Amino acid sequence: MGTVTSRPAPGTGTSGQEAQEPLFRVVLLDDDDHTYDYVVEMLEKLFFMSRTKAFQHAVEVDTAGRTVVLTCERPAAEYARDQIHAYGADWRMPRSKGSMSAILEPETAG
Secondary structure (H helix, E strand, O other), X not given: OOEEEOXXXXXXXXXXXXXXXXXXXXXXXXXXXXXXXXXXXXXXHHHOOOHHHHHHHHHHHHHHOEEEEEEXXXXXXXXXXXXXXXXXXXXXXXXXXXXXXXXXXXXXXX
């Protein structure tokens, strides 16, 4: 996304261009210590996704190794990543010792 050009209001002293905040992707990373049910439950609770949409992300993270669960401005993306990291272990799997991993990536045009 580029910049938005607008006419400044008289006497405001603005340049006429407002730069948009860069966007970031919240990317959920695959591992073998969490079940599909865990991923679906987490995405439903943290991101208010429908069960169908959350399941689609669970399949994608399992098959592709990653899935983009959210794209937004950096503060919200950091908060979302931190929520994933704080969600906790999958009680369904005894070997699950903690939350899933997520990273932030800058959104690129194109």
